Amino acid sequence: MMRNGAEMLIEALKREGVEVIFGFPGGVVIPVFDALYSEPAIKVVLTRHEQAAVHAADGYARSTGKTGVCLVTSGPGATNTATGLATANFDSVPIVCITGQVPLNMIGNDAFQEADTIGITRPITKHNYLVTERSELAATIKKAFIIAGSGRPGPVVIDLPKDIIVGKLDEEYPDEVKMRGYNPVLKGHIGQIKKAAELLAKAKRPLFYVGGGIQISGAAPAFRKVVKKTGVPVISSLMGIGAIESDHPLNLGMLGMHGTYAANMAVTECDLIFGVGTRFDDRATGKLESFAPHATIIHADIDPSAIARNVPVEIPIVGDAALVLEDLLPFAKPPSIDPWVKLVSGWKEEHPVVPEKSRGRLSPGVVVKKISEVFPEAIIATEVGQNQMWAALFYNYTQPRTLITSGGLGTMGYGFPAAIGVKIAHPDKTVIDIAGDGSIQMNIQEMATAVQEGLAVIIAVLNNGYLGMVRQWQELFYGKRYSGTCLKRRPECPEQCSNPGDQCLAYVPDFVKLAEAYDSVGIRVTKEEEIVPALKRAAEVKDRPVIIDFIIDEEANVWPMVPAGGANKDMLLGGVK
Amino acid sequence: MTHVISLLVENHQGVLVRIAGLFSGRAYNLESLTVGVTTDPAVSRVTLVCSGDDAVIEQIKKQLNKLVDVIKVIDLTGLKSINRELALVKVQAGPERRAEIIQVADVFRARVIDVGADSISLEVTGSTEKIDDLLSIIGTSAVQEMARSGLVSIERGRKTKKTAKGA
Structure with missing residues (x-):
């Protein structure tokens, strides 16, 4: 069917199941907004700043698992997305961000509202594209959605020059595209998973350490089953919160700089950490030399570069958290850890997370x-x-x-x-x-x-x-x-x-x-x-x-607190008893 | 330790800057980088020389693998590989020193490609060490100008034959 680039884009978004776009118009993307004007299937939410458009698409994506979409113009429109894209990239959020660009023959001429969007966004996106041939448009959009939403998700920018937006071509949106350099590993190695199950069964003081990967892959049901079957206590990163109920008896809470006493003590004393979908980042580990000094580490993550980057790993498992945990479930056995569970529960009772006492204003x-x-x-x-x-x-x-x-x-x-x-x-x-x-x-x-x-x-x-x-x-x-x-x-x-x-x-x-x-x-x-x-x-x-x-109290503090660069066990407990 | 890493990449605009940007953005040490087409015009081969401890090299390879435009990452260090670099060296040499320089060039199988009034230009191919050795014998103070290609590298033997595509 003969369409201009804007109409192709709208067709592509519909085919990808996009219901809402967060955006802000400007010169070169007027034809795209024009095409959206009479498109009932896609709602356009006009934010008041492009950064907010990306954050809104990000919130949409994180809460649903679907890919969020935003649309902005060239130059300042595109540069304003930078913080939003970097935020999404860091936390693995699927976003397709469409930026307008000056016409191809103007690129490099310091044209009005021109910016090197691809150059600016390269290090803060999972991938980005400048479309230079109208005939590449449909396949590029398809690739962008695949890359954004699969593997370790992330934001993808598609930079569309004005002439690509208005250029007409008779084409259809492809059902599939080939990318020989992009093959994320989803299924964990079963031999490694069995080894992990054996280590877990023999451990005396094991812990699960979960991160955002559990949310992203929809692994919470499988994870909760594994916890139920094994009875192993759980700590989580900030991003892992919600993987298991906050008030679950085996959940020791968040570890790290503002982690709970129980989580930070447990990670220091444990003999095995089974990390799933987490990066072992510095706010969680504290001083690396004193992080989990007695522990053997099993680490499952979809991103191979996240494994063994910060901590030495005994059993690496590359794979999607949900698939790895589902494969682990039949082999997982409950270790004999009653004394350990008693110990960590004791820490929880000794130092629960309680609000600071009011000093006159609200706590x-x-x-x-x-x-x-x-x-x-x-x-x-x-x-x-x-x-x-x-x-x-x-x-x-x-x-x-x-x-x-x-x-x-x-x-x-x-x-x-x-x-x-x-x-x-x-x-x-x-x-x-x-x-x-x-x-x-x-x-x-x-x-x-x-x-x-x-x-x-x-x-x-x-x-x-x-x-x-x-x-x-x-x-x-x-x-x-x-x-x-x-x-x-x-x-x-x-x-x-x-x-x-x-x-x-x-x-x-x-x-x-x-x-x-x-x-x-x-x-x-x-x-x-x-x-x-x-x-x-x-x-x-x-x-x-x-x-x-x-x-609230002007000088209310967050407790506990591990001073920057300190060991997790050396918490300041402040007003918390 | 220094590693030679060979990449097969999509022959797109901007691929090189993605690779270079990865090194600068993550503060990895990149010593040289060369790029050229393969027998498949859609694929380029990049040879890069980088250094770091084992953990850093491991990260470099993983990060390179994550790039969508990178098709294959091969660490040639430890494999049997052929490594070559080319250098063009303009050496200060009046008539009185010409014979000496030509003799040194001979030993290193360097070719004399130009002779000027007070200089001789050499073309030398070989391992990085060989070129370094040649330069140290000539003496860096005598080198007026130099251009080095950076290393290119392929694996020896059977494997290369099997992967005809992009060889």
């Missing part, structure tokens, strides 16, 4: 626990920093794909646009962005998007008036020199200040008024007894976002 841990009680089946998005750690530690997750957070890149401003993508995919679910007052301002303009789309996302701002995580480091390691972290600072303030309190001037912006300015709902909560009524009131709003401004 953030209490706020998140109440959110968990009122909305036990919500999907939680987070920003980055203290809010993210409190969301990880105090919400009770029961399902995979319910904690949507920027793990690897640690992108402030991720949570709210991601929550928009989640809500579009799950209109009947409660979607909450647990935010800090700093992070939320990095993409606050998306209030307009949420209002325009009628999305009832709840934004729970844990407002301490600081860039809290950096302030915490300054308090603990830099002699309380709060440099560049106070968000209440005004010209009248003393040059140096480490004593926040009632003398501080009013916080800007006023989040309640801000919500009202966007024709949505703002609620301020300053007392513990107001938390639940505010959440219930927010739940009643069905057609627009709600900001709840929780005024």
Whole structure:
């Protein structure tokens, strides 16, 4: 059928089952938006910034497992996607990002709104394409969807010059394409899996260590069966949260810098780690020399380059987490580990994760626990920093794909646009962005998007008036020199200040008024007894976002904490007993 | 340790920069990189020389394998392989030193390709060590200009014969 490039693109998106595109128009992509105007099968969500378009596609993808799609123009449109793409690339999120480009004969001429999109995005995508022949367009889109969604998923950029977008050609969208350099290994080596099962059965102090790969591959059901059959305790990375219920008796919680006492002690004392779908990254392992000093490590991951990169691995298994765990299940035997289970359960009881006591304002841990009680089946998005750690530690997750957070890149401003993508995919679910007052301002303009789309996302701002995580480091390691972290600072303030309190001037912006300015709902909560009524009131709003401004202790901290570069067992327990 | 890695890659625009970018982005040490077509015009062969401890080399190979445009990664280090480099060397040599340089060139089976008023240009092919040896005998201070190709390398013997495509 004769089509121009834009029409081919729309046909391709429909064939790939795409229902929604997050985007922002501009000169060279007007023909694509034009083709979308009369296309009922694909909804276009107009964000207010291209970075947010990628984060929204990312949230959509993480919460569904489908490939998220975004569409932006050339030059600044494309460069604005960089943080979003890097975020998705780090956390293995399938995205196809279509960027416009100046016409082929203008490339390299410093044309208006020209940027070397392929050059800029090469190191922050799984792969990228500049389409230089109209006849390559359909096959390139097909390849992009295959690469984005298979193996270890990731973002793929397709850079489309204007003349490719408008060029007409008689062609059909292919059902398959050949890529001889791209063959991800999905099935784990059965010999290695049997060996792993034998080691596990003989271990005295074994642990499962799960990461984001469990969510991505849909391995949670298989993993839960393996845990049930073996009775082996579980620790997880931030990205692995939800692989197993937070309150499962064998779940010791998250390990690492802000991991639980039980998880960090267990990883230090264990004699076997069975890692699945995790990178053993530095925030989780702490100082590598003292990471799991007594343990033999089995590591299953779909990305061979993730195996044996940070820690020595006895049994490597390259494969998809779900397939590996399903193959493991028949061979897995329960080891005799009663004393070990008793020991780790003891650690859990001795040092549970409990909120800090209030110092006059709200305790953030209490706020998140109440959110968990009122909305036990919500999907939680987070920003980055203290809010993210409190969301990880105090919400009770029961399902995979319910904690949507920027793990690897640690992108402030991720949570709210991601929550928009989640809500579009799950209109009947409660979607909450647990935010800090700093992070939320990095993409606050998306209030307009949420209002325009009628999305009832709840934004729970844990407002301490600081860039809290950096302030915490300054308090603990830099002699309380709060440099560049106070968000209440005004010209009248003393040059140096480490004593926040009632003398501080009013916080800007006023989040309640801000919500009202966007024709949505703002609620301020300053007392513990107001938390639940505010959440219930927010739940009643069905057609627009709600900001709840929780005024928390200015110097509330995240505990436990392993100082950067320290050993996991050397935790600061702070206010947690 | 230095490794010679041979790659078969899609002959697309931008493949070389993906490979080079991998090395710069991850701070791997790349000593030389050459590229040329194979008998299949859609496939290029890249020979790269890189160094690092075993873990780094392992990572380099895994990361190269992850590139969509890389079809095959072969670490020739430890395999029986033929390694060659070409150097063009312009040596400072007036009439009084010509005979000496030509004699040295002879020993290294280098060819004299140009003689100027105060210089002789040599073409030498061989292993990197051989070229280094030649240069050290001539003396680097006498070298006016030099261009080295970087190493190209193939595996010896039977295997090459079997893989006719892209050989």
